Structures are given as C-alpha cells and as structure tokens.
Amino acid sequence: MIPELGHFALIIAFAIAIVQSVVPLIGAAKNDAALISIARPAALVQFLFIGLAYAALTHAFIVHDFSVLYVSQHSNMVQPLMYRISGVWGSHEGSLLLWTLILSIWTIAVAVYSRNLPEILMARVLAVMAMISTGFLAFMLFTSNPFERIFPAPLDGNELNPLLQDPGLAIHPPMLYMGYVGFSVAFAFAVAALLGGKLDATWARWSRPWTTIAWSFLTLGIALGSWWAYNELGWGGWWFWDPVENASFMPWLVGTALIHSLASTEKRGVFKSWTVLLAILAFSLSLLGTFIVRSGVLVSVHAFATDPARGVFILAFLVIVVGGSLALYAWRSATVVSYGRFLWFSRESALLLNNIIFLTAAAAVFVGTMYPLVVDAFGIGKISVGRPYFDTMFSLVAIPLLLLIGIGPVVRWKGDNWSRIARVSAIIFITSLVLGLLLPFLIEEKLNVSTGLGLAGALWVALTTFKDLFIRLSQKVRLPLSYIGMIMAHFGVAIFVAGVTVTMTYSEEKDLRMVPGSSYNISGYDFRFQGVRKVQGANYTADEAVIEIWRDNERSGELLPQKRVYSGKGNPMTDASIDKTLFRDLYAALGEELESGAWSMRVYYKPLIRWIWLGCLFMTAGGVLAVSDRRYRQTVKQKFNLKNSVASST
Amino acid sequence: MNKRSRRKVLIIAVLFGVSVATVLGLTAFEENLLYFYSPAQVKAGEAPDNHSFRIGGLVVDGSVKRAPDSLQVEFDVTDNTEIVTVQYTGILPDLFREGQGIVAMGNMQADGKFIAQEVLAKHDENYMPPEVAAALKTAEDAAKNKAGQL
Numbered sequence: 001m002i003p004e005l006g007h008f009a010l011i012i013a014f015a016i017a018i019v020q021s022v023v024p025l026i027g028a029a030k031n032d033a034a035l036i037s038i039a040r041p042a043a044l045v046q047f048l049f050i051g052l053a054y055a056a057l058t059h060a061f062i063v064h065d066f067s068v069l070y071v072s073q074h075s076n077m078v079q080p081l082m083y084r085i086s087g088v089w090g091s092h093e094g095s096l097l098l099w100t101l102i103l104s105i106w107t108i109a110v111a112v113y114s115r116n117l118p119e120i121l122m123a124r125v126l127a128v129m130a131m132i133s134t135g136f137l138a139f140m141l142f143t144s145n146p147f148e149r150i151f152p153a154p155l156d157g158n159e160l161n162p163l164l165q166d167p168g169l170a171i172h173p174p175m176l177y178m179g180y181v182g183f184s185v186a187f188a189f190a191v192a193a194l195l196g197g198k199l200d201a202t203w204a205r206w207s208r209p210w211t212t213i214a215w216s217f218l219t220l221g222i223a224l225g226s227w228w229a230y231n232e233l234g235w236g237g238w239w240f241w242d243p244v245e246n247a248s249f250m251p252w253l254v255g256t257a258l259i260h261s262l263a264s265t266e267k268r269g270v271f272k273s274w275t276v277l278l279a280i281l282a283f284s285l286s287l288l289g290t291f292i293v294r295s296g297v298l299v300s301v302h303a304f305a306t307d308p309a310r311g312v313f314i315l316a317f318l319v320i321v322v323g324g325s326l327a328l329y330a331w332r333s334a335t336v337v338s339y340g341r342f343l344w345f346s347r348e349s350a351l352l353l354n355n356i357i358f359l360t361a362a363a364a365v366f367v368g369t370m371y372p373l374v375v376d377a378f379g380i381g382k383i384s385v386g387r388p389y390f391d392t393m394f395s396l397v398a399i400p401l402l403l404l405i406g407i408g409p410v411v412r413w414k415g416d417n418w419s420r421i422a423r424v425s426a427i428i429f430i431t432s433l434v435l436g437l438l439l440p441f442l443i444e445e446k447l448n449v450s451t452g453l454g455l456a457g458a459l460w461v462a463l464t465t466f467k468d469l470f471i472r473l474s475q476k477v478r479l480p481l482s483y484i485g486m487i488m489a490h491f492g493v494a495i496f497v498a499g500v501t502v503t504m505t506y507s508e509e510k511d512l513r514m515v516p517g518s519s520y521n522i523s524g525y526d527f528r529f530q531g532v533r534k535v536q537g538a539n540y541t542a543d544e545a546v547i548e549i550w551r552d553n554e555r556s557g558e559l560l561p562q563k564r565v566y567s568g569k570g571n572p573m574t575d576a577s578i579d580k581t582l583f584r585d586l587y588a589a590l591g592e593e594l595e596s597g598a599w600s601m602r603v604y605y606k607p608l609i610r611w612i613w614l615g616c617l618f619m620t621a622g623g624v625l626a627v628s629d630r631r632y633r634q635t636v637k638q639k640f641n642l643k644n645s646v647a648s649s650t
Numbered sequence: 651m652n653k654r655s656r657r658k659v660l661i662i663a664v665l666f667g668v669s670v671a672t673v674l675g676l677t678a679f680e681e682n683l684l685y686f687y688s689p690a691q692v693k694a695g696e697a698p699d700n701h702s703f704r705i706g707g708l709v710v711d712g713s714v715k716r717a718p719d720s721l722q723v724e725f726d727v728t729d730n731t732e733i734v735t736v737q738y739t740g741i742l743p744d745l746f747r748e749g750q751g752i753v754a755m756g757n758m759q760a761d762g763k764f765i766a767q768e769v770l771a772k773h774d775e776n777y778m779p780p781e782v783a784a785a786l787k788t789a790e791d792a793a794k795n796k797a798g799q800l
Binding site: 353364382383392573591592602 | 657659664667668671674675678679681682683684685686702704716719720721739740741742744781784
C-alpha cells in the first residue's frame with residue numbers, strides 16, 4: 001500500500017511541477033500578481049509530495065518490502081539499517097528520486113532565503129526549476145519507476161553492491177547531488193534573467209552565494225568519492241580518471257570558472273553574458289554527468305539500444321535543456337551590455353584568464369571522456385583514453401593556474417601595473433622556486449624538476465596567499481568573510497598540490513607474496529605478516545590478515561586488511577587496512593591465498609596523501625565562509641529597514 | 651606600447667597559450683588512445699606490435715598457472731575462436747576467475763604472449779565487459795556464417 005502512495009505522490013508532484021513551470025511564467029509575462037504568487041506555495045507542495053515519495057521508498061527498504069522490485073534488487077534481510085537507508089540511492093531509479101528531492105529542497109531554499117528578490121524574477125526562477133523537476137519526474141514515472149512491484153515477491157532480495165557498503169560512499173552521492181543540483185539555481189537565475197532581459201550586477205549578487213555553496217558541496221562530494229575509492233577499491237589510488245569521476249569533475253571545473261566570473265560580474269559589471277553562458281554550461285554538464293553515470297551508457301553505449309525509452313528520453317531532455325537555454329542565450333544576450341571598462345593588466349583580466357584555464361581543463365576532460373563513447377556509438381571501434389593523457393593535460397594546466405593564483409588576488413580592479421606586482425611578488429617567486437627545487441634534491445640527492453616545480457607551485461600559492469592576508473590584517477580593517485573564504489580556498493589549493501606532488505613522486509607500492517612470519521621493509525617501515533584468521537561481519541565473512549608494523553625495532557601499529565565474501569551474491573571483496581597519519585599512510589590490501597600458506601599482499605607507503613583531501617576540505621570551508629559574508633544578507637536587512645520606515649511613516 | 655596594441659599582445663598571448671595546450675593535448679591524446687582487440691583479431695595480426703592496447707575475452711578453464719615463488723601468473727583468454735596467453739605479475743582483481751570475462755591492458759611480445767600491466771574484472775559476476783561481449787558476439791556470428799556456408 002505504502003509504495004502505491006509513494007507512486008501516487010510522485011504523480012501529484014509531477015502535476016504540480018507542470019503548473020509551477022507554466023503559470024508563474026504567464027503571470028510574469030502578463031504582470032499578473034495572482035498568477036505570480038502561485039510559484040512559492042507550488043514549490044512547497046511539490047517538495048512535500050516528493051518528500052512523501054522518498055519517505056515511502058525508504059520505508060520499503062527499512063521494512064524489507066521485497067515486493068518492490070527496486071528494493072528486492074538492492075537490499076536483503078541481513079543488510080544493516082544504514083545501508084538500507086543509503087540503498088535508496090544505490091542505483092538508477094532511487095538516485096533519480098534523490099536527485100529530484102534535492103532539487104525540490106534547493107527550490108524551497110531559494111523561495112525562503114531570497115525573499116528580497118523582485119517577485120517577478122522569483123516567479124521565473126521557481127518556474128525554471130520546476131521545469132527541470134518536471135523533466136526528472138517524467139523520466140521517473142515513464143521509464144524508471146522506483147515503486148514498480150514484482151510478483152510473486154521474492155522471500156529475500158539481492159543485496160546492495162558490497163562496494164557501496166561503506167560510510168564514505170553512503171554520503172558521497174547526496175553530497176555530489178547537492179552540488180550538481182545546486183548549479184540548477186545558478187542556471188535558473190541565468191535563464192530567468194535572460195527571460196526578463198534584465199541582467200545586472202544585482203543578478204550576479206543574488207546567484208553568487210547559491211553558486212558558491214553548490215560548488216562547496218560538489219567539492220566535498222568529489223573529495224568523498226576519491227576518499228572512498230582510496231579506502232574501498234584496494235588499489236591505493238585517489239583518482240583514476242574514470243568516466244564516472246570525470247562526469248563529476250567537469251561541472252566542478254566549469255563551476256569553479258563560474259564562481260570566479262561571478263566575482264567580476266558582481267563587483268564590476270563585466271563579462272555578464274559570459275557568466276550566464278558559464279551558468280548554463282555548468283548545469284548542462286551536471287545533467288550530462290548524472291545521466292552518463294546513471295543511465296548505463298558507460299557500461300555500454302548500446303544500453304541505449306536495449307532500453308531505448310530511457311536513452312531517447314535522456315537525449316531529448318538534454319537537447320531541450322541545453323539547446324533551449326543556449327537558444328534563449330543567443331536570442332537575448334545581444335541586449336546585455338557590459339559597461340565596466342578595464343585595462344589589460346587588471347583583476348578582471350586575471351579572472352578572465354582563470355576562466356580560460358578552467359575551461360581548457362574542462363574541455364580536455366570532456367574530450368577524453370566523451371570521445372570513446374562517440375566512437376563506440378558510431379561503431380568505429382572500442383577505444384579508451386589512458387590516464388597519461390589526463391595527467392599530461394593537468395600538469396600543463398597547473399603551471400599557469402598556480403602562477404595566476406599567486407598574482408590574481410593582489411592585482412587591482414580596473415588596472416594595475418606590472419612593475420608593482422613584479423616588485424611585491426619577486427621575492428616570494430624566487431624563494432618558492434629555490435625551495436621547491438631544493439627539497440626533492442635534499443631527499444633524493446638529485447635534481448627532480450617536475451616534483452620541484454610542483455612543490456614550488458604549492459609554496460608560491462601558500463606564501464602569496466599568506467602574505468596578502470598578513471598585509472590586510474596589518475591594515476587593521478575588519479576583513480570580510482568572503483575574503484577569508486577566498487584565502488582559505490586558495491590555501492587549500494596549495495595543500496592539495498603539495499599532497500598530489502609528494503604522493504605521486506614518493507609513494508612506494510609493492511605487490512608481494514608473503515608467508516606467515518615473513519616481513520618486508522618499505523620506506524623504513526617493517527611489515528611483519530603474522531597470519532590470516534577468519535572473521536564474521538554483519539553480512540559477510542572475511543579472511544583477515546594480521547600485519548604488524550615495526551619501526552626502529554619498535555612495534556608502531558597493526559594493519560588488518562580483509563578479503564570479504566558478502567552473503568548475498570558471494571562476491572569476494574577487498575577491504576584495505578590503512579594506518580593513517582597526517583604525513584603518511586601505510587596501506588595493506590589482502591590478495592588471495594597461494595600455495596603453501598602464502599598470500600599475495602599489496603603494501604603501500606603513501607606520504608602526504610591525506611593532504612589531498614585536506615586541501616579539498618579547505619576549499620569547501622572557504623566556499624562556506626564566503627557565503628556567510630554579511631554582504632549577502634544586507635539586502636534583506638535593507639529591505640527590512642525600508643519596510644519599517646514605511647510602517648513608521650504611515 | 652599603447653593600450654590597443656597591449657590588448658592585442660594579450661589576446662595573441664592567450665590564443666598562443668590555448669593553441670599550445672590544444673596541440674600538446676591532442677598529441678597526448680593520440681599517444682594514449684588504447685584500442686581494443688579480440689584474441690581473433692590479435693591472431694589475425696591486426697593488433698599493433700609496438701603500442702599498448704587492450705585485449706579481452708573469457709579466461710579459459712584450467713589455464714591459470716602461477717609461478718611457485720613469485721606473483722607471476724599466466725592464463726589464456728579466448729573469444730571462443732582463438733586463444734591468446736596473457737602474462738601478469740601482481741595481484742589479480744577480486745572477481746578474476748576461470749570462465750569470467752576480463753580485459754587486460756599491455757603489449758604483445760615477440761613470442762606471442764601478451765604482457766599485461768593491468769587486468770580488469772568488473773565487480774559483478776553477471777557482468778561482462780562490453781568489449782568482451784561484443785568480441786564473443788562477433789566470433790559467434792562468424793562461426794554461424796561458416797556453418798551456413800558448409
């Protein structure tokens with residue numbers, strides 16, 4: 001009964017979404033306040049019904065209702081509660097439902113927190129968001145209904161993919177979707193502004209905090225995904241340039257360009273149409289990411305052929321959203337005038353250069369990810385793009401980008417002169433270059449230019465950021481939170497780059513054949529293999545290896561990597577064991593049993609790998625701080641004051 | 651330099667930077683494209699000798715041989731028409747089993763063995779790598795055609 005209620009709630013939400021996408025727009029066109037005022041309550045009711053549907057599906061998971069096909073595919077009797085709840089978004093149908101729920105949460109947030117927006121603009125924004133919602137709800141109802149029943153109901157279900165049974169992955173998709181879907185706000189603002197033909201600095205001010213917070217979620221989501229891959233996949237890597245990862249990275253790159261471009265538009269009124277274009281692009285890539293990950297296209301382009309309804313729907317939806325918004329852009333952007341003037345060497349130019357770099361990077365990822373799909377779709381051949389391509393591209397992009405992060409924030413708006421910047425940055429530049437090149441020389445006693453440049457880049461960013469902060473602090477003016485946020489995020493980049501450089505150069509990885517009692521030394525740590533024992537988990541059994549870590553003849557820790565067999569499908573799965581500290585990780589993964597009691601074993605020494613995620617956390621925190629800036633709440637207060645003064649004057 | 655020519659210099663510099671990135675990117679792209687070949691295609695000599703590629707097929711039952719004192723392992727992959735021997739040193743993925751569809755990345759050696767740097771088996775026992783599925787299908791169709799001609 002409850003699944004039917006859920007299904008029914010989705011249908012009602014769909015109907016409301018249609019009303020919400022049409023009526024307020026008519027109201028905005030006719031300037032009819034009654035029609036406009038429908039937008040907010042519609043958004044609220046839509047949210048309630050989607051929430052109801054979501055709760056119904058979660059309920060089906062919790063009470064083991066295997067008569068629901070989706071539940072029977074992704075849960076079973078022994079699955080722990082936590083993974084029954086997260087099982088909701090473990091696969092295609094449920095993740096679409098989560099996506100739609102998050103979209104309605106963002107819509108509500110806009111309706112609640114942007115009360116200072118002109119009603120007509122608000123109506124348009126909410127209508128655009130409802131259009132997206134309509135598309136997703138239709139997709140679910142017509143091709144991917146999560147509430148589909150199965151008869152007769154199986155006694156027990158399959159299970160959630162064991163890989164997904166990890167706390168890191170349980171919260172990774174919601175974070176990622178908060179980011180993806182958050183860009184829909186920037187998109188809706190852009191489209192609404194194009195519809196109204198009014199694109200000014202206030203528009204940028206309104207959409208900027210939304211974009212930044214979405215970006216923060218996306219950053220955190222990607223970092224969590226990377227963290228999960230490192231912990232769970234047993235390969236010890238943190239990024240694989242896998243299409244699934246790339247799908248989330250492309251909107252991040254464009255989103256990063258967007259938050260920088262919004263800064264120019266808000267402060268100086270420049271690059272308006274460019275910023276709008278970026279907002280459209282960021283959200284389009286988010287949609288593309290959602291679909292290529294969840295539609296099965298990556299497994300095979302021909303998944304489209306086996307399930308043509310889904311494929312056709314996705315293509316049609318993408319064409320409508322991307323094509324429609326671009327057409328609107330082409331039609332309206334000619335009327336947008338950017339009035340700000342700036343010299344070629346100015347903050348504006350620096351931010352523009354930032355955009356060019358990020359878009360180049362996004363284009364590189366796009367080509368590497370989509371080209372194999374296109375080639376496959378046309379039946380030309382089966383190809384894949386090796387990771388050295390991506391590595392090469394990103395080291396190329398990193399050099400100008402890191403240089404720019406050091407200079408950009410200290411260059412003045414409108415115009416500055418080279419010699420001033422050269423004077424203030426020269427010492428730091430030389431210091432970081434020398435130190436950066438010297439550090440690897442001290443470690444390996446030979447010149448290592450690429451590592452040196454990486455470290456120099458990290459130092460350069462850290463030092464220039466700190467110096468700027470220091471100067472501002474000494475001026476004894478209250479620093480705005482948005483500035484501190486920027487400093488924090490840029491410092492995060494420095495940490496990240498240091499982590500990546502050191503991990504890539506100085507990691508040691510070894511696949512070993514070990515018999516109990518044997519040991520292996522890696523970077524000064526002795527891995528002593530004691531033996532393997534059987535362990536019983538909640539819904540799996542495991543072989544667990546006991547490895548003692550010794551350093552300087554002292555026992556400093558223990559690693560317990562497992563090879564698990566889950567009760568559902570009986571698939572084996574590696575569960576790595578990691579000894580974590582801020583400066584290095586020791587990592588062991590258990591392979592398989594070989595002859596005569598030996599086991600294959602993978603051991604790693606990973607210096608500074610934690611800095612990679614730490615850097616991402618700094619970036620995320622920077623975004624959150626920037627959004628907390630008073631500036632974004634002032635308009636609310638001003639309006640409040642206005643109301644009060646009106647009240648007092650009457 | 652006056653403003654206008656400075657702006658020109660800036661634009662030219664940016665264009666230059668972007669085109670350098672494009673050229674380098676396309677070169678790197680070209681070099682790192684990995685083509686997929688089935689065992690039949692490899693035996694027919696279609697695969698390159700001096701460039702990495704990917705091969706895939708089913709692991710032949712009873713073909714997995716391990717070296718006694720190292721992590722070296724050899725196994726045969728087949729598309730049900732031809733067989734290629736793959737040599738790999740390291741830990742095989744969790745779902746590597748005889749009869750399972752796998753994809754390996756590496757080079758052909760002069761002695762006809764494929765030296766793999768990486769072996770992939772996906773995380774689902776029902777899952778067949780799409781390339782392998784396609785290769786098996788092609789082989790099956792070819793066999794059918796042959797049977798039809800006889």
